[in-house]
Amino acid sequence: MRLITRCAVTAVLATSAVVPALAQSTPAAASPREVSGVVEAPLARARALMKDVPLIDGHNDLPWAMREGTRYDFDKVDIAKSQPQLMTDIPRIRAGHLGGQFWSVYVPATLQGDAAVSATLEQVDAVYEMLRRYPETFALARTAADVERAFKDGKVASMIGVEGGHSIDSSLGTLRMFSRLGARYMTLAYGTDLPWAGAAGEDTQGLSPFGQEVVREMNRLGMLVDLSHTSTRTMADALRVTQAPVFFSHSSARAVCDVPRNVPDDILRQLPRNGGVVMVTFVPGFISEDAAAASRRTQAQVAQFLTQFPDNPAARQQALVEWRTSNPEPRATLAQVADHIDHIRTVAGIDHLGLGGDFDGITSVVQGLEDVSTYPALVAELLRRGYSDIDVRKILGLNVLRVMRRAEEVATRLQGAGAPSIKTIDQLDGVARKGQPVTPAR
Numbered sequence: 001m002r003l004i005t006r007c008a009v010t011a012v013l014a015t016s017a018v019v020p021a022l023a024q025s026t027p028a029a030a031s032p033r034e035v036s037g038v039v040e041a042p043l044a045r046a047r048a049l050m051k052d053v054p055l056i057d058g059h060n061d062l063p064w065a066m067r068e069g070t071r072y073d074f075d076k077v078d079i080a081k082s083q084p085q086l087m088t089d090i091p092r093i094r095a096g097h098l099g100g101q102f103w104s105v106y107v108p109a110t111l112q113g114d115a116a117v118s119a120t121l122e123q124v125d126a127v128y129e130m131l132r133r134y135p136e137t138f139a140l141a142r143t144a145a146d147v148e149r150a151f152k153d154g155k156v157a158s159m160i161g162v163e164g165g166h167s168i169d170s171s172l173g174t175l176r177m178f179s180r181l182g183a184r185y186m187t188l189a190y191g192t193d194l195p196w197a198g199a200a201g202e203d204t205q206g207l208s209p210f211g212q213e214v215v216r217e218m219n220r221l222g223m224l225v226d227l228s229h230t231s232t233r234t235m236a237d238a239l240r241v242t243q244a245p246v247f248f249s250h251s252s253a254r255a256v257c258d259v260p261r262n263v264p265d266d267i268l269r270q271l272p273r274n275g276g277v278v279m280v281t282f283v284p285g286f287i288s289e290d291a292a293a294a295s296r297r298t299q300a301q302v303a304q305f306l307t308q309f310p311d312n313p314a315a316r317q318q319a320l321v322e323w324r325t326s327n328p329e330p331r332a333t334l335a336q337v338a339d340h341i342d343h344i345r346t347v348a349g350i351d352h353l354g355l356g357g358d359f360d361g362i363t364s365v366v367q368g369l370e371d372v373s374t375y376p377a378l379v380a381e382l383l384r385r386g387y388s389d390i391d392v393r394k395i396l397g398l399n400v401l402r403v404m405r406r407a408e409e410v411a412t413r414l415q416g417a418g419a420p421s422i423k424t425i426d427q428l429d430g431v432a433r434k435g436q437p438v439t440p441a442r
């Protein structure tokens, strides 16, 4: 069975899951460091570094949680106040020193064609509404310079990430419009294979000629090519085609936890040449193999509850809560997340690491990383493991800022060299879009 994150789980539950925040910190500092004669504990050092360099997280599903929970009603769920049913609210964003966030405008893969496009537009609209309502906290960012400016102003630089190529309905024009709306990355495939890109799972499909054209057009637009959720073949094909660094918005290391959503070593080894970055995720099922097995059992139950209560999301949610209570899952730990970071540093190098928590996109949480307030605990763990200040700065934000800058440079060059692609999927792959005629041969 394919592993899914809450993005998919919530699609069938149709409600935002409530995960109790268990504020669990890691063991006390083992090796305080002396700075200018003052002994500084790792947590204090972590916070100091996070005031210096923005922590930029690759993936957060708050827009989907708002859609599912209240149909985007920020009056009902005012994130300026504590919202314990969520993993993200402004008080915890501030406590966690979140400096930049790619907000996911995810829609489930059960939506395809026009329905996926319009639902994704509603998600983008929700991000804009959040920025409008909380201007003291958030600022839209399209470029690395925008991120740095927002951080300097004490705001959370807010980028938009499209989670899945189904959101563009095999249309480069639609891709370009999402880019104009501010989308800075698109995940090529999510959940299920597209006609032009393979998703994580069976790994039977890579990029079709049209899929390769999508990557080229994303390079031209300066959108990051996100390879989380894609098949290994899609990752390899994208690395061959792209002229800009790739981006894994929320994935960890397959050698540490063998699930298709994680990045295998042979792909990690290509990152130094490509310049890309893996934003290590906190999805328990991608961190610990015990949690992964438990997650598969939970997914089987979710599928069963969907059959049992097809038209009653509240009953599904209640059944899941009861099932979870009687079947507690083994917890993945913060130290195990750090193990993934250690592995990627060993195989790809310190320049190819970032963080992508997937908060509000998961139904269970890593012990010690329960919500957006907990990032400093992970940074403190890295410091305890001997990561230097510069290592930590790179993981927090410098690496992803470098990737964004490089993508912007590539875009400038490509925009100077040629016009937008007007190629279609039927021309390149001989596949018609739903409801669209095949272009007549000329």
Ligand SMILES: [Zn+2]
Pocket (backbone or CB within 6 Å): 005, 007, 163, 229, 250, 358, 361
């Ligand atoms: Zn996801």
